[in-house]
Amino acid sequence: MRPEPRxxxxxxxxxxxxxxxxxxxxxxxxxAGVFVVSLVSSPGSGKTAFLEKTLTLLRPNYRVAALVGDLxxxxxxRRLARSEAPVKQITTGTLCHLEAVMVQSALExxxxxxxxxxxxxxxxxxxxxxxxxLGEDLRLVLISVTEGEDKPLKxxxxxxxxxxAVVTKIDLAAAVxxxxxxxxxxxQAVRPGMPVLKLSAKTGEGVAEYLRFLAARLIELRQAAxx
Amino acid sequence: xxxxxxxxxxxxxxxxxxxxxxLKLGALSGVVKDALLSCYEMACENTPLxxxxxxxxxxxxxxxxxxxxxxxxxxxIQLFCCPECGTPCSEIVHGKELEVxxxxxxxxxxxxx
Numbered sequence: 001m002r003p004e005p006r007x008x009x010x011x012x013x014x015x016x017x018x019x020x021x022x023x024x025x026x027x028x029x030x031x032a033g034v035f036v037v038s039l040v041s042s043p044g045s046g047k048t049a050f051l052e053k054t055l056t057l058l059r060p061n062y063r064v065a066a067l068v069g070d071l072x073x074x075x076x077x078r079r080l081a082r083s084e085a086p087v088k089q090i091t092t093g094t095l096c097h098l099e100a101v102m103v104q105s106a107l108e109x110x111x112x113x114x115x116x117x118x119x120x121x122x123x124x125x126x127x128x129x130x131x132x133x134l135g136e137d138l139r140l141v142l143i144s145v146t147e148g149e150d151k152p153l154k155x156x157x158x159x160x161x162x163x164x165a166v167v168t169k170i171d172l173a174a175a176v177x178x179x180x181x182x183x184x185x186x187x188q189a190v191r192p193g194m195p196v197l198k199l200s201a202k203t204g205e206g207v208a209e210y211l212r213f214l215a216a217r218l219i220e221l222r223q224a225a226x227x
Numbered sequence: 228x229x230x231x232x233x234x235x236x237x238x239x240x241x242x243x244x245x246x247x248x249x250l251k252l253g254a255l256s257g258v259v260k261d262a263l264l265s266c267y268e269m270a271c272e273n274t275p276l277x278x279x280x281x282x283x284x285x286x287x288x289x290x291x292x293x294x295x296x297x298x299x300x301x302x303x304i305q306l307f308c309c310p311e312c313g314t315p316c317s318e319i320v321h322g323k324e325l326e327v328x329x330x331x332x333x334x335x336x337x338x339x340x
Contacts, residue, residue: 005331189307
């Protein structure tokens, strides 16, 4: 009696569990009419400053809230709380990215119907977050001028998982000899057709255009839901 | 971890012993083959999959070129352009896979009568 190896076909997505939760989150977001934006970038690209500016400027006209992922500290939530928008910290421990189930539990106790925009700030990392759907409507990938123009070429996967690229800290562009054309071309090389915004959360340059972009997307979402 | 759990579940459901797990891994999956292989052994420890192999089939990125109206393999994930005509292509056909495609099992041949 000799054991014979045999292959059985399975075809199962390894991250199916995350995808299932992400799908149910997306359904909940859709039903509540809240537009969900997630932010991914490397550490130090200015996600929190960008988000603080976003929350502060949107708050007079929209109902906004944010979830922020971080490995160990609650510093980001404290900073964002200055905008007076509801903010909850997700402390991931040693995990380098957010997963849909973390978003799901962080949302407990929040009424999504009371929101127009929900922002989810991922852990600063350009690798792992690309594999995890969080149920968001729009994924922004941030790249600051101080990081250099070749970030898209080094991390094509995350750029391919995102919808819009935002170049931040443009007030420092001249000091670091940042080439907008090179950065733009690199983004287009790894993700043809990707919209690219540029702004400075510090000086406010380019922020109005970005807010108009978000407002337009919220209107689109609500109109699609009304049809 | 999910891979081991998934395979374990299948093994239990079918009542078989697993020798190897066959995985398709896309170049855009965000997962690196070597890292996966080195974790696999650890993840299998003290599970029914201990001692099993992970067989990884790497899947290159294939895009759909709207000009050629055809699927084309990408020569580099740094340049999403058709390798034939140079048109920028954003429609990804393959390359995001991260899936268990097959399980290699040991089956005992029936006893000769």
